Amino acid sequence: MKQFSVLVLAVLLTALAGCAPPAVRDSTVAQPLKIASWNLEHLAESDGLGCRPRSEADYAILRRYADQLDADVIAFEEVENAAAAARVFVPDRYTIVMSQRPSSGRHGFCGRDATDGPTIRDQKVGFAVRKGVPFTRNPDLSELAIGNPDLRWGVDITVNGVKPLRLLALHLKSGCSAGDEKTPCPVLFDQIPALQSWIAARHAQGMPFAILGDWNRRLALADDVVWKRLNTSVALFDAAEGRGATCIKRYPDFIDHIVLDSRAASRRVPGSFVEFTYGVPEDQHPSDHCPITLTLD
Template sequence: MCHSPSAQAHTLKISTWNLDWLTSRQTGDSALPEDVQGRTENDFQRLRKYAQHLNADILAVQEVDDLPALKRVLNTNDYQLFLSTDDVVQKTGLAVRKSLAVTVNEPLQELDINPQAVHHLRTGLDVTLSDGKTTLRLLVVHLKTGCWDQPLTQKQHSCPTLYKQFTLLENWIAERQDEGKPFAVLGDFNRRLTPSDPLMAHLEAVAPVTLVTSGFASPCWGGESFIDHIILGNDAKNWLVPDSLLVMTYRKDTAPQGLSDHCPVSVKLALP
């Protein structure tokens, strides 16, 4: 699956945004938890304005149910839209400027640790982007929630599942490192990753990567630790524009209702 580029890109803004149960379903739909409300037309309009303001060239999204809902947030005149084929309401996805070529690779299916379970986990959306001269491999993830910063000795709740998912990320990163191709892993890691986190140390043991959120706190909803991250590897580390990390906050809104409990996280990459 490939789309031809119409123009070369130079500096690209790459972002990740968890859209918090973005769906076309109505409140009370059996596929939605009882505490999840369907979106109103006003909700979609507000999100669309924020997306226009974000103005990302590459936008990884999480918690998107279907393409019709995503098309109400992102303009298809500007973006190519892709969603995972997972049998879940909270899919991962990607919006890419039409000036970039997109090749969809085999998903990282194994992130759905127990495919026989009633409730599936999200797989990894794996794509390769090109501006006609330079390529960038992307893996969009939404990992298991609930193991925010517990030590690796924690064997209860969701932690063992998250640890297994990180092992799969290590393997994927090791393969990209061996290929020598620029790559990024981005999305909702549901983990407060820092350089001192043992899970981050495990990733760095297989490849020298850059965690763009390292050393910063997120201003989203008043300040918190990042769980939405962008990790760069191989030449992509060298493309990172210094001091380009940005978090788009909902400055004029006092509550997340109808928007998202996550804010978009972005950096700029200067492609050669």
């Protein structure tokens, strides 16, 4: 009986430890910072809505993956609003920072040629910041919308502490992953000057930075025009360092990227770039994108 009581006590203590809130970070001490980008594919606030309708069980799976990701700051894309984000990044562990872009009010039907059925929800960009990570919100990079109410704004924060870091979350125009001949390409190219200006301003400040998100562009392709334009005056580094993507077999190149300036790149923990591929077959993936992560010291 005594051995049984000890076993029960051990199990209870283990369970309680799993429920304990995460330790608060000490911002006066330099600590590794794990950053991530995750496109959550039409994440809606309510069950059964949007172009990827989900049940509570689906949101529970996403929460479990968020726990496994265990990142300090996650840039996320395709999220309807803060309430939707909080269904994945729970409020007792994360602070949600959402794009303030107004809804355009134009919610078309899902699917290229659909004339009825579910409609597209707002697709916004944001951050989930682990509790205890000190940060400041900066104005959104609304210039990325180039005057189009349907294009997404960037979300801009500064992680404070001993080693400050500026972070920009973005989701660029889709449909121009390579080359310059597809119809959406001029729109994506028109977004680049806003990025160049943001990069130049951070460089002038001497502030290390990272740009995270769904770039909808295969930046690692040889002589990619977008990558060349961005590197005109400031040297940038892609955290993947030439690695191929494995999330979806038919897409061997990353379009989600973590891009850093030289100051931030010097803080990379060697071998810390990871593509989180869920560990299940593609048809069971909870999103059509896999998260990517990087740790900085």
